[in-house]
Amino acid sequence: xxxxxxxxxxxxTPDGAMAVAVGAGLAAALxxxxxxxxxxxxxxxxxxxxxVGGGVIAWRAxxxxxxxxxxxxxxxxxxxxxxxxxDAIAITDRAGQLVYANDEYEALFAxxxxxxxxxxxxxxxxxxxxxxRAAWRDGRARIDRAEVAGKTIKIDVLRSGQQQDLLVWRAExxxxxxxxxxxxxxxxxGLGRRLAEAGIMAALLTPDGRVMSAxxxxxxxxxxxxxxAVEGADFARFLITDGHGRIRFANEGTQGNPLRLLxxxxxxxxxxxxxxxxxxxxxxxxxxxxxxAGHIRTLVQLMPVGIAxxxxxxxxxxxNDAFMRAASLDPSAPPIYPGDLVVREDKAAVADAMRxxxxxxxxxxxxxxxxxxxxxxxxxxxxIAGARGLGDAAVVLSLKDNSEESRLKRxxxxxxxxxxxxxxxxxxxxxxxxxxxxxxxxxDLMLMRHSPGDSDYDDIQQVRNNSNRAAALTRQLLxxxxxQTLRPQxxxxxxxxSEVSNLLKRLLGETVSLEVRHGRDLGPVRADPGQxxxxxxxxxxxxxxxxIAKYPHGGGKLTIQTRTATVGEIRRRGPDIMPVGDYTALExxxxxxxxxxxxxxxxFEPFFTTKEVGKGTGxxxxxxxxxxxxxxxxxFADSPPGQGATFTIYLPVHATGEPVTPRKAAAKPxxxxxxxxxxVLLVEDEDMVRAVAERALTRQGYTVLTAxxxxxxxxxxxxxxxxxxxVSDVVMPxxxxxxxxxxxxxxxxxxxxxxxxxxxxxxxxxxISLENVAFIPKPFSVQQLAEAAxxxxxxxx
Ligand code: ADP
Numbered sequence: 001x002x003x004x005x006x007x008x009x010x011x012x013t014p015d016g017a018m019a020v021a022v023g024a025g026l027a028a029a030l031x032x033x034x035x036x037x038x039x040x041x042x043x044x045x046x047x048x049x050x051x052v053g054g055g056v057i058a059w060r061a062x063x064x065x066x067x068x069x070x071x072x073x074x075x076x077x078x079x080x081x082x083x084x085x086x087d088a089i090a091i092t093d094r095a096g097q098l099v100y101a102n103d104e105y106e107a108l109f110a111x112x113x114x115x116x117x118x119x120x121x122x123x124x125x126x127x128x129x130x131x132x133r134a135a136w137r138d139g140r141a142r143i144d145r146a147e148v149a150g151k152t153i154k155i156d157v158l159r160s161g162q163q164q165d166l167l168v169w170r171a172e173x174x175x176x177x178x179x180x181x182x183x184x185x186x187x188x189x190g191l192g193r194r195l196a197e198a199g200i201m202a203a204l205l206t207p208d209g210r211v212m213s214a215x216x217x218x219x220x221x222x223x224x225x226x227x228x229a230v231e232g233a234d235f236a237r238f239l240i241t242d243g244h245g246r247i248r249f250a251n252e253g254t255q256g257n258p259l260r261l262l263x264x265x266x267x268x269x270x271x272x273x274x275x276x277x278x279x280x281x282x283x284x285x286x287x288x289x290x291x292x293a294g295h296i297r298t299l300v301q302l303m304p305v306g307i308a309x310x311x312x313x314x315x316x317x318x319x320n321d322a323f324m325r326a327a328s329l330d331p332s333a334p335p336i337y338p339g340d341l342v343v344r345e346d347k348a349a350v351a352d353a354m355r356x357x358x359x360x361x362x363x364x365x366x367x368x369x370x371x372x373x374x375x376x377x378x379x380x381x382x383x384i385a386g387a388r389g390l391g392d393a394a395v396v397l398s399l400k401d402n403s404e405e406s407r408l409k410r411x412x413x414x415x416x417x418x419x420x421x422x423x424x425x426x427x428x429x430x431x432x433x434x435x436x437x438x439x440x441x442x443x444d445l446m447l448m449r450h451s452p453g454d455s456d457y458d459d460i461q462q463v464r465n466n467s468n469r470a471a472a473l474t475r476q477l478l479x480x481x482x483x484q485t486l487r488p489q490x491x492x493x494x495x496x497x498s499e500v501s502n503l504l505k506r507l508l509g510e511t512v513s514l515e516v517r518h519g520r521d522l523g524p525v526r527a528d529p530g531q532x533x534x535x536x537x538x539x540x541x542x543x544x545x546x547x548i549a550k551y552p553h554g555g556g557k558l559t560i561q562t563r564t565a566t567v568g569e570i571r572r573r574g575p576d577i578m579p580v581g582d583y584t585a586l587e588x589x590x591x592x593x594x595x596x597x598x599x600x601x602x603x604f605e606p607f608f609t610t611k612e613v614g615k616g617t618g619x620x621x622x623x624x625x626x627x628x629x630x631x632x633x634x635x636f637a638d639s640p641p642g643q644g645a646t647f648t649i650y651l652p653v654h655a656t657g658e659p660v661t662p663r664k665a666a667a668k669p670x671x672x673x674x675x676x677x678x679x680v681l682l683v684e685d686e687d688m689v690r691a692v693a694e695r696a697l698t699r700q701g702y703t704v705l706t707a708x709x710x711x712x713x714x715x716x717x718x719x720x721x722x723x724x725x726x727v728s729d730v731v732m733p734x735x736x737x738x739x740x741x742x743x744x745x746x747x748x749x750x751x752x753x754x755x756x757x758x759x760x761x762x763x764x765x766x767x768i769s770l771e772n773v774a775f776i777p778k779p780f781s782v783q784q785l786a787e788a789a790x791x792x793x794x795x796x797x
Contacts, residue, residue, distance in 0.1 A: 161203035433758035441692030444782035511554025523653030546592025678724030708737025
């Protein structure tokens with residue numbers, strides 16, 4: 001409660017008591033009326049004063065007159081009433097001492113200074129002192145404005161008291177009476193926040209343009225942070241105007257968004273505060289702005305297709321990232337004119353189209369095939385449309401980013417090509433295998449007739465060795481064409497890697513370091529472990545060569561990693577190339593010379609090599625490719641410039657619950673004896689192979705019946721006693737091996753059958769639905785054929 005510093009109360013004579021009481025009551029009532037502006041309360045107050053006055057008279061009549069009682073103002077009542085006023089009220093006596101002050105006064109002037117010595121600046125104090133003097137003289141005075149603690153107030157001074165010996169000072173915040181005080185607080189608080197959320201910045205200003213309050217966004221944009229003290233600041237200072245009359249925040253500079261400013265006089269009074277609202281000038285920018293407005297920019301940026309806006313003069317004013325990507329533009333040096341995007345031949349056509357669309361004379365939209373300056377190989381479609389109502393934009397351009405599409409196209413084309421080359425290679429290998437079977441077989445037969453000391457023996461041995469080298473090459477071709485014999489097992493990739501790591505260390509030499517990392521909880525895969533070892537070795541040899549090329553004096557690092565492929569990377573590879581699924585990845589990366597971008601698409605092709613003659617065959621990677629493909633997997637080569645090469649192989653996780661095959665399956669003990677007895681029906685359409693095989697089997701002690709195709713074989717079956725074994729080629733004209741074998745089995749269900757083929761056992765087994773057939777890949781030696789025949793017979797027996 002405000003202090004009642006001192007009460008100085010005059011003395012009254014008994015005779016005037018009643019008059020005094022009524023007079024005092026009237027004065028107090030007038031004071032009340034003036035203070036709180038309420039006639040009813042004032043009337044009540046007067047009535048109370050009269051009652052009190054009457055009480056005093058009655059009391060006086062009964063009691064002897066003591067010393068004159070203190071009369072005048074009932075301070076309790078004044079205090080109660082003053083507390084009901086929202087204004088700051090102080091009362092001073094003639095000596096200028098403060099005799100009363102209410103809560104509001106204390107809140108406004110913390111140390112309870114006596115007017116006129118208020119913290120309102122020197123000029124304010126002087127004016128207030130003058131007002132005090134005027135009030136003593138005239139009964140009333142006021143000053144229209146004074147600034148205190150960021151608030152503007154006006155002060156009324158009234159001479160009052162029974163003896164007109166008091167001055168009542170009433171300070172009224174200028175925004176007080178009309179409710180703006182509440183707004184001052186609300187703008188800095190919840191209301192301000194809600195306005196800001198609605199995109200409205202608001203401030204309350206004094207009539208001379210000083211900020212009384214502002215919402216947090218306005219504070220932030222005008223001053224840099226949302227709690228900046230803006231009170232008392234000159235609002236005009238926050239804003240700048242450009243040549244076109246657009247307003248922006250000075251703080252945001254000429255690049256800032258233009259603003260729309262609305263002024264709302266708070267009341268009709270001249271000195272009423274002004275409410276200003278600021279809105280981002282969005283609508284305007286759409287129709288009249290010179291730059292694309294913020295939200296057009298956002299909109300354009302959000303578009304999934306490449307969009308660019310061009311102004312009437314044919315200059316780009318906006319383009320999104322997709323457009324930059326589609327046109328392969330360097331974001332740091334964007335082009336100025338659309339014509340800059342295309343090859344020289346297309347420039348004129350593009351510029352012409354821009355002019356027509358900008359002038360509005362062209363049809364609504366059109367597509368144009370153009371060739372981009374940076375990618376002239378493939379034409380792209382540039383869509384052009386006239387723009388209306390998008391500010392300065394006169395033409396909208398759209399360019400589809402088809403880099404992904406063309407990448408896929410390229411890869412599909414590449415895969416198709418590989419497929420075709422594979423078929424070709426497979427066919428060549430098949431025929432070669434027949435020839436090699438004949439050559440090797442004849443060599444074997446000749447060697448059997450010659451002893452090692454013989455003059456021909458070494459020559460025949462030479463022919464045989466070279467034929468074996470040729471056979472190794474055809475095996476690689478078959479591997480590439482995915483037609484080689486695979487013996488798939490369910491296995492864990494880390495086992496395959498550890499199986500070859502010793503070999504790798506020897507291959508890489510001392511200077512290349514090898515790091516092997518294995519992921520946890522890898523899914524098992526189904527593949528031929530021997531073939532996978534071949535894959536790792538081939539990739540490692542290439543990596544070593546690339547590292548030697550980069551560091552002739554040694555150095556480099558080969559990293560082999562197994563891990564579970566992430567969904568993200570599988571998606572990145574593209575569902576058209578590799579279907580989404582669970583894969584275990586084997587990644588082999590080196591720090592070597594890397595693979596140039598123009599070489600990268602060719603490396604898996606057979607006979608593609610960049611190595612000098614005699615060093616590379618160009619079959620290493622094609623073998624790898626074939627093995628991976630035949631195992632149902634995928635292989636990718638990546639070589640970011642300057643970072644060596646990384647080969648990633650994805651093999652599908654084999655999730656049938658089949659147990660992982662223990663690695664080293666114990667080899668079957670074989671009887672060394674190759675001599676056999678019994679009748680063999682040999683079916684083969686290639687004369688040279690048939691001749692060799694016949695001689696080989698005959699040599700081993702078999703009786704051999706020969707047929708040159710399936711039908712001939714069935715005739716022999718009909719006209720002869722049951723043979724002990726059928727040895728047959730697979731692919732033959734007229735009737736193929738499997739069909740013939742089915743007929744034979746129809747007659748002799750337990751007939752052992754041995755297929756010889758230049759194609760893969762895997763494929764063969766898939767294509768024939770026959771149980772219990774044995775298989776021998778071509779080319780084979782006499783020895784191998786004898787072993788296979790013996791095993792087939794033994795199994796049956
Ligand atoms: P070869 O090794 O016999 O040349 P490949 O089919 O194994 O045949 O490889 C084909 C070509 O791919 C190589 O000649 C070489 O240019 C490139 N290459 C393969 N692996 C790498 C690698 N790790 N780093 C750089 N280039 C490589």
